[in-house]
Amino acid sequence: MHTSHEARRIPQALTAPEWWRTAVIYQIYPRSFADASGDGVGDLRGITGRLDALDELGVDALWLSPFMVxxxxxxxYDVADYCDVDPLFGTLADFDELLAAAHARGIRIIVDLVPNHSSDQHPWFQEALTAAPGSPERARYIFREGRGPEGDQPPTNWESIFGGPAWTRVTEADGSPGQWYLHLFDTSQPDFNWDSEEVQEEFRRILRFWLDRGVDGFRVDVAHGMVKDPTFPDWTPDPQAASMGGDATPAPYWEQVGVHDIYRDWNRLLAQYDGDRALCGEAWVSTIEKTALWVRPDEMHQTFNFHYLETPWDASALRRTIDDSLTAFSSVGAPSTWVLSNHDVVRHATRLGLTAESPQGAGIGSDSPGLPDPSQALQRARAATALMLALPGSAYLYQGEELGLPEVLEIPDDARQDPTWFRTSGERYGRDGCRVPIPWEAHAPAHGFSATGRSWIPQPQGWGEYARDGQRHDADSTLSMYRRLLALRRTHRLGEGSVEWLDVKDLLGAEAAEVLALRNQGVVVLANLGADPVALPSAATVLAASTHLPSAQHGVEQSSVGGAAALLPSDAVVWLVSPESPEFS
Known part of the structure; x- marks a missing residue:
């Protein structure tokens, strides 16, 4: 086993085997979490200073979005140096301090790894630009000759995820028009050539660098990409499909079988380290069954269940996705993961109330169609979270969702920063609305995000009403609900359990097609997705609920519902227990 960086070895409390099977992992988007320097951009010292709040929340691990140079x-997500911290976020010493402080609290750290592409400022790409076609320097990336008599047409018709062509032509050292390089994302993000052994060895070095420092795992960006169809065929995606993939017929740059060899190699590398380090893939693929291929025993340990994230708020659709997920992932011996929000999608406290389509990555603004009633959307989001956290496996939370933060719709055009906004000339809003710095104290400058009041994206009016300090001691707040659910999830070991679907008519004494009923580890979960309230079983004891229950002592653990007047409202979820009752036996 590796013994380097012995002083940073993970405490014994963090060495439980396969912790990732049941973990609740909290995503931190560093620039929007907490700003210790006062420059308006969140940083590593800001995260360290707020760890107590995350410990109090009850999460098991933190996933940090990129903080590298x-x-x-x-x-x-355009990395120029994979083994150092960007000065915007601090220093390697700041990272080591954060890691030690998190581990001291029993919280693991997962770092984001971006292997599909680098920044165009990466030394390798700068070398490629000055090197000749066919050179070893260019072989690290994907350079191709153009089409047409003068080579002035792109090698394929592929489009960038951010809009516009996925190829850019370079000017050669002698000033002549030259080859084209592939960038599935922005022009400043050239794709690596994963056929190159030099690229493969470089990423082994990068993995070892962070593992030697003591990180607990990696979230792998674009884990379904990296390998491209070597014939480079033209491809026109479905305009209604998610920008990151998921078409019924995969694009020639997604879901290529060669990616699995990469992850088998990385799995062997991680196995050399103590502490059960984990790989989690961002894989937007066409089916749940195919997603499970990324987590076969010798590959990744987890992959995000985006099919669950994209499932509409519909009882039959959710049950089908839950069943399909548990079947597919268990067939390869992996846990299912559950996720509702992240830095690339409209926050679920808004998204679940939308009445119009909102393709992943496109974003929404104040003039978008189908905008929801904010209170109704939050009620639905709280219910969705309560259902998700009752499921076995591992769950991911995105910073601020525990505060009930909605998508920010009104961002000044000159404050937007997502490449999607610029590459589509404002046709698509992009992802800035879910990345606004989060509020900590209602009446502090920048609502506690930054002591100077600076904020890299302006916080909207009314943001202070979501602040953590105002929610901490309010039993009905979204924050209190999350804390209660996470504590109960741990107490009842729901992550280790299994789903048993219950007959709604037997349980409630009436038909209710839009009600889901399941049992996990003795906890009965009812989710009412219908328009009308339903009466709860009279013998039940409430552990937690996503909203106020008429006649129930909402917010008090182990409170008895008592009587047929107790109702589960529309768009609500309740966790119940009653071991003596025949309805629950």
Whole structure:
């Protein structure tokens, strides 16, 4: 086993085997979490200073979005140096301090790894630009000759995820028009060539660098990409499909079988380290069954269940996705993961109330169609969270969702920073609305995000009403609900359990097609997705609920519902227990 960086070895409390099977992992988007320097951009010292709040919340691990050296053309997903911290976020010493402070609290740290592409400011790409076609320097990336008599047409018709062509032509050292390089994302993000052994060895070095420092795992960006169809065929995606993939017929740059060899190699590397380090893939693929291929025993340990995130708020659709997920992931011996929000999608406290389509990555603004009633959307989001946290496996939370933060719709055009906004000339809003710095104290400058009041994206009016300090001691707040659910999830070991679907008519004494009923580890979960309230079983004891229950002592653990007047409202979820009752046996 590796013994380097012995002083940073993970405490014994963090060495439980396969912790990732049941973990609740909290995503931190560093630039929007907490700003210790006062420059308006969140940083590593800001995260360290707020760890007590995350410990109090009850999460098991933190996933940090990129904080490595970057020109920040795509908020850090354009990396120029994979083994150092960008000065915007601090120093390696700040990272080591954060890691030690998190481990001291029993919280693990997962870092974001971006292997599909680098920044165009990466030394390798700068070398490629000055090297000749066919050179070893260019072989690290994907350079191709153009089509047409003069080579002035792109090698394929592929489009960038952010809009516009996925190829850019370079000017050669002698000033002549030259080859084209592939960038599935922004022009400043050239794709690596994963056929190159030099690229493969470089990422082994990068993995070892962070593992030697003591990180607990990696979230792998664009884990379904990296390998491209070697024939480079033209491809026109479904305009209604998610921008990151998921078409019924995969694009020639998604879901290629060669990616699995990469992860088998990385799995072997991680196995050399103590502490059960984990790989989690961002894989937007066409089916749940195919997603499970990323987590076969010798590959990744987890992959995000985006099919669950994209499932509409509909009882039959949710049950089908839950069943399909548990079946597919268990067939390869992996846990299912559950997720509702992240830094690339409209926050679920808004999204679940939308009445119009909102393709992943496109974003929404104040003039978008189908905008929801905010209170109704939050009620639905709280219910969705209560259902998700009752499921076995691992769950991911996105910073601020525990505060009930909605998508920010009104961002001044000159404050937007997502490449999607610029590459589509404002046709698509992009992802800035879910990335606004989060509020900590209602009446502090920048609502506690930054002591100077600076904020890299302006916080909207009314943001202070979501602040953590105002929610901490309010039993009915969204924050209190999350804390209660996470504590109960741990107490009842729901992550280790299984789903048993219950007959709604037997349980409630009436038909209710839009009600889901399941049992996990003795906890009965009812989710009412219908328009009308339903009466709860009279013998039940409430553990937690996503909203106020008429006649129930909402917010008090182990409170008895008592009587047929107790109702589960529309868009609400309740966790119940009653071991003596025949309805629950």
């Amino acid at each position: 970057s020109p920040q053309k795509d908020a850090g």
